[in-house]
Amino acid sequence: MTTLDTRGSAQLDAAVRRLDPASPTLTDAQQRRALDLRERILASGPDANVLGRPPQQPLPPAGGSRRRRRRLVVAGGLVGAATAGVLVAPLLGDEPREAAWSATPTAMSADDARELGESCLDTAQRAIERPGSPPAQGSFAPEQRRAMRVVLGERRGPYEAVVLGNAAGYDLDCLSVGSGVPVVSGGRYPMANPAVDGISLSGSAQSVEGADGAGAPGEMASTAFGRVGSQVTGVRLSTPAGPVTASVANGWFAAVWPGTDTIAKRDPFADVSVTLTLADGRTTGPTAYASFPQREVPGG
Amino acid sequence: MSLSDPGPPDAASAAARLRFETVYDATYAAVLRFAQRRVHPSHAEDVAADVFVVAWRRIADVPREPDEARAWLFGVARRLLLASQRADQRRHALTLRIADDQVTGRLGSGVDADLVLHHVDLARAWRLLSPVHQESLALVVWDDLTSPQAAEVLGISAVAFRLRLSRARRALRRHLEPGTSPTTTTTTTTTDRAQQRSTR
Secondary structure (H helix, E strand, O other), rough: OOOOOOOOOHHHHHHOOOOOOOOOOHHHHHHHHHHHHHHHHOOOOOOOOOOOOOOOOOOOOOHHHHOOOOOEEEOOOOOHHHHOOOEEEEOOOOOOOOOOOOOOOOOOOOHHHHHHHHHHHHHHHHHOOOOOOOOOHHHHHHHHHHHOEEEEEEEEEOOOEEEEOOOOOOOOEEEOOOOOOOOOOOOOOOOOOOOOOOOEEEEEEEEOOOOOOOOHHHHHHHHEEEEEEEOOEEEEEEEEEEEOEEEOOOOOEEEEEEOOOOOOOOOOOOEEEEEEOOOOOOOOEEHHHHHHHOOOOOOO | OOOOOOOOOOOOHHHHHHHHHHHHHHHHHHHHHHHHOOOOHHHHHHHHHHHHHHHHOOOOOOOOOHHHHHHHHHHHHHHHHHOOOOOOOOOOOOOOOOOOOOHHOOOOOOHHHHHHHHHHHHHHHHHHOHHHHHHHHHHHHOOOHHHHHHHHHHHOOHHHHHHHHHHHHHHHHHHHHOOOOOOHHHHHHOOOHHHHHHHO
8 A cells, every 4th residue: 555645735735635525516506596595685685584594693703802812911020020021922812722731741742842932933023023012132132032942842731831042041931822822931131040950940920811711710821941950850849730840951941830810919939939859869949939040130 | 666675776785786796706606615614515505695694794894805705704604603503512613524425435436445545544534633723724725715814714813823734734644644543532523513513
């Protein structure tokens, strides 16, 4: 048997085209009914009962609800966005979540991570180009974004996160829920260089409340991410959602968890603590989230 | 002239009629096919009729450019189909029918066994896709929409749609890989349910 060649999009689409159940042409009877319908509609007033039954009413377009689909807050800066320099690019569009969040991450393929990373960069670019946007700075500056590579990707049910980083310590941190367009956050300043047995971190929290019922009213998702020292092999967090095992790769870590705090009522990282596992098997912590270095704020 | 006779159309309504006729003649077949892909064939003409009743009421909103008009009508059709689902089971994506008849009919009776097997593999892989991924592929491959048009039909951004489409293609390839087990999935179940619900 030969193998179905679906390597390229064109080949795959050609194969899918063969599954099309629709008739390529109208039958004579369908054409007659179509002409009859056209005449009946044209002979009717706007509110006439053309079809001999109540006409269906379409749902309103999704565009209106899309605008309120994702409300974003910056809550992970701890001392506030002004000093911690957390910048968030809001985005549009999502789809329903498909499965439950898990405290332990599952692997994301390199292809998926790269694709989500590209989507993040695209998101960042569009946020910058939006009329009225402030000049791009920090992680969003063109020279920093150009140097970024995907350093980490993780998946927890419908939550997918990637971290893009560069050698200067700048990062873009992206969260996509249910394959939706990611929300991107970055720093005004680079992430602090961590001690060999420590980490530097930052975080963001956002609403995942969906107009289509994707999330409960006020439902949040929190992301913690940062750099790990050369001796750190594992990062575990104690969060309001319970214990969370972070992903660690390429000198970075990240973890996403759902939260139920009402938006902006309180810092969602206030009760978070972190336990580190080191290469020699020792563990340190739990240490309060706020005790770790964050970004290299000039004069800070 | 009877009292119920609306009388000769004025210039504005004559223009609206002409406009509707143009749109109708250019797009009826495409709208019917759009419906055939998503509901039982016996129900597709009802869906198309509902779409054009909406188009007549809102003829001033229908885009002038033929391709854009087609996409606009697809958006109406999709929202009509979503509205026809029971509120408690309303989904965010429509499941798509596939040409099962080709397996036992046109392809099945042919001599090209590979083609038949490929079709069976594809059909099985398709059913493993989520409704969101099925819909993304169908809008581009079957309904012949551009990504921005498909995004408009779904009410999402073009970037979001491209991301979905890319993931849909990847998921389909994954399901086509040897060793993917032919499991019964929720997708299959919801396809049947959706079709039953849509058939009045």
